[in-house]
Amino acid sequence: MRRAFRAQPAAASGRAPCPxxxxxxxxxxxxxxxPFTTGTQIMKPRVRFAPSPTGFLHIGGARTALFNWxxxxxxxxxxxxxxxxxxxxxxxxxxxxxxxxxLRWLGLDWDEGPVTSDATGASRGPCGPYFQSQRKDSYRQxxxxxxxxxxxxxxxxxxxxxxxxxxxxxxxxxxxxxxxPLTDREELDPDFVIVRxxxxxxxxxxxxxxxxxMGITHVIRxxxxxxxxxxxxxxxxxxxxxxxRYAHIPLILNPDGSKMSKRDQGAIxxxxxxxxxxxxxxxxxxxxxxxxxxxNREIMPLAEIIExxxxxxxxxxxxxxxxxxxxxxxxxxxxxxxxxRYYELAVHALGKAGxxxxxxxxxxxxxxxxxxxxxxxxxxxxxGWCDFYFKDEIVxxxxxxERDFVPANTAGLAKLRxxxxxxxxxxxxxxxxxxxxxxxxxxxxxxxxxHPTRMACTGKPIGPSLYHLMQVLGKDRTLAxxxxxxxxxxxxx
RNA sequence: GACCCUAUGGUCUAGCGGUUAGGACACCUCCCUUUCACGGAGGUAGCCCGGGUUCGAGUCCCGGUAGGGUCGCCA
Numbered sequence: 001m002r003r004a005f006r007a008q009p010a011a012a013s014g015r016a017p018c019p020x021x022x023x024x025x026x027x028x029x030x031x032x033x034x035p036f037t038t039g040t041q042i043m044k045p046r047v048r049f050a051p052s053p054t055g056f057l058h059i060g061g062a063r064t065a066l067f068n069w070x071x072x073x074x075x076x077x078x079x080x081x082x083x084x085x086x087x088x089x090x091x092x093x094x095x096x097x098x099x100x101x102x103l104r105w106l107g108l109d110w111d112e113g114p115v116t117s118d119a120t121g122a123s124r125g126p127c128g129p130y131f132q133s134q135r136k137d138s139y140r141q142x143x144x145x146x147x148x149x150x151x152x153x154x155x156x157x158x159x160x161x162x163x164x165x166x167x168x169x170x171x172x173x174x175x176x177x178x179x180x181p182l183t184d185r186e187e188l189d190p191d192f193v194i195v196r197x198x199x200x201x202x203x204x205x206x207x208x209x210x211x212x213x214m215g216i217t218h219v220i221r222x223x224x225x226x227x228x229x230x231x232x233x234x235x236x237x238x239x240x241x242x243x244x245r246y247a248h249i250p251l252i253l254n255p256d257g258s259k260m261s262k263r264d265q266g267a268i269x270x271x272x273x274x275x276x277x278x279x280x281x282x283x284x285x286x287x288x289x290x291x292x293x294x295x296n297r298e299i300m301p302l303a304e305i306i307e308x309x310x311x312x313x314x315x316x317x318x319x320x321x322x323x324x325x326x327x328x329x330x331x332x333x334x335x336x337x338x339x340x341r342y343y344e345l346a347v348h349a350l351g352k353a354g355x356x357x358x359x360x361x362x363x364x365x366x367x368x369x370x371x372x373x374x375x376x377x378x379x380x381x382x383x384g385w386c387d388f389y390f391k392d393e394i395v396x397x398x399x400x401x402e403r404d405f406v407p408a409n410t411a412g413l414a415k416l417r418x419x420x421x422x423x424x425x426x427x428x429x430x431x432x433x434x435x436x437x438x439x440x441x442x443x444x445x446x447x448x449x450x451h452p453t454r455m456a457c458t459g460k461p462i463g464p465s466l467y468h469l470m471q472v473l474g475k476d477r478t479l480a481x482x483x484x485x486x487x488x489x490x491x492x493x
Numbered sequence: 494g495a496c497c498c499u500a501u502g503g504u505c506u507a508g509c510g511g512u513u514a515g516g517a518c519a520c521c522u523c524c525c526u527u528u529c530a531c532g533g534a535g536g537u538a539g540c541c542c543g544g545g546u547u548c549g550a551g552u553c554c555c556g557g558u559a560g561g562g563u564c565g566c567c568a
Contacts, residue, residue, distance in 0.1 A: 052568050084568065158566050175498065183564045184495040196566040203568045227497050227563040248498085250561090255504075257560055285505095288517095292506060296516040315506085317499045318561060325505065325518045335531090374531065385529095435527080450527040462529035 045077035045217045049103075049110070050207070052084040053095035056262050057102035057269040059321070060222060060252045063286045067249055068220045069108045070287070070309040080214055081113030083131045086206060091133075093117045102269040106279050107302075112214075127214040132206050135213075139201040142209045142239065143194065151238045157197030161205075161235065163190040168230040173218075173247040173311045180230040192231060204228065208235040211244060220247045220311075223318070247311050250290050250318040257320060266323050276349045276379025277326075281333035285326045289319040299332050327377040335374045343369055349379035355390045364389075367472045371464035385463060389472065394459035394481070396488070403461075404452040405490030412442050413452050413491070417482045426475040428467035435467070456485030 049065040072079035085091040096117035112125025119131035146152035152161050167181040194205035226248045236243035260267045272282050291314050346369050357365045368389040375385045388394050416438045439446045454466050470478045
């Protein structure tokens with residue numbers, strides 16, 4: 001039983017082989033792995049994102065996916081999604097869904113890979129299954145091949161790979177040629193386990209076999225894999241093929257320079273979905289961490305990023321995550337967003353805050369949202385800027401009440417209310433003229449009336465343009481709110 | 494402990510032997526103004542340290558230091 005992994009016959013798996021790989025001989029793979037240097041035919045790159053379903057999509061993982069995706073799109077290649085769900089106990093279908101949802105939210109569509117989170121379900125592309133849990137046959141065959149050729153051996157129930165002792169040069173498209181000698185611990189025993197004693201293959205093995213089976217030409221992944229790449233290169237060579245090209249991208253760190261874990265601010269993609277970030281803004285910001293267009297461009301449409309992104313522009317040093325700048329990018333995206341998309345995201349955000357805009361006329365909702373489009377950094381902030389449009393009972397901000405709802409303002413506010421009542425049309429220009437005329441009659445600056453009026457209408461000391469907000473609110477609602485505020489004890493009864 | 498990567502304002506970055514070291518976020522000041530903002534005009538702040546190469550070094554080399562990564566029957 002403990003040898004379950006090897007106990008099954010090494011029968012050919014039933015799945016259809018990749019078109020590039022169908023011919024069979026290992027030698028053929030070499031051409032696949034040298035797409036830009038061999039033959040007369042230029043082969044398009046095939047890259048992959050291979051997350052482990054841990055229950056969240058880490059921002060570093062999302063950026064790795066993004067760089068792979070951009071590379072594929074830039075070169076007209078293929079972006080493959082593969083699920084590394086070898087740890088059955090930990091990986092649930094719900095955890096896979098979180099990955100898929102995150103990638104879809106970001107707009108990182110995959111050309112090959114799962115269609116749903118069901119590991120045994122449908123997939124797209126000729127190199128399936130795209131779940132490692134479904135690829136045991138392939139791993140077993142590869143291990144048998146190594147065993148039969150004396151390149152691996154069994155010890156204490158596990159199968160170990162015979163690692164070379166000489167340093168391995170890792171040709172990296174970002175870092176250059178990296179020479180990786182053995183560490184002192186590895187000097188003692190350079191071999192490593194590729195199949196555990198319980199029969200389960202380990203990461204280094206399955207990762208290499210899958211990349212080989214799927215014809216992956218470029219491995220773009222986090223720098224944390226850099227030194228382990230020597231193992232992978234040795235494995236590829238043991239299988240008789242040249243390894244793919246590698247590009248190790250720098251990690252994303254916390255503002256204090258420590259490693260980001262899922263608990264750190266901004267570390268998981270779901271918070272951006274929940275906090276009302278625009279996915280295109282998150283994507284744009286992520287591009288800027290570890291890649292530079294070199295010409296000071298920052299806010300770029302996706303089409304331009306795809307056109308300009310390439311591995312030579314990837315930086316070698318790790319970057320610290322800066323939520324403030326992300327918020328700025330998001331704000332830039334919101335304010336320049338097409339109105340229809342803005343309305344859609346805004347209505348969604350208001351709904352999440354318990355404000356049902358469906359009970360208001362569409363034109364009213366849009367006019368209200370128009371007045372605050374440049375305000376929020378994220379959509380989750382939006383209700384705070386415009387909820388007064390949609391509530392009958394508004395709550396007065398306490399500190400501002402003390403400042404504005406005072407006896408000294410009573411007569412002025414009442415006078416303004418009366419003046420507004422006389423208006424035949426209730427346009428912002430009329431309202432502004434009326435308020436300023438009233439202020440002049442009272443011999444005060446406009447601000448003296450503006451503050452208590454804003455408070456009466458919105459309950460807040462800050463917000464959109466007062467005159468425009470009153471126009472949107474409409475005459476009846478505006479007068480009612482001012483009248484109601486005048487009853488506040490602060491005005492002296 | 495060993496090995497690998499990295500090092501420009503607080504942050505993201507441009508620079509690729511000769512620059513008043515550029516841009517963006519953040520911060521500060523002023524102007525504009527119905528609030529908060531936007532916008533406009535300014536400002537504070539940077540080449541980790543030490544050697545070397547060179548007429549000349551942020552830029553090349555070496556050594557430190559610091560940060561990150563790896564050396565698992567985790568992925």
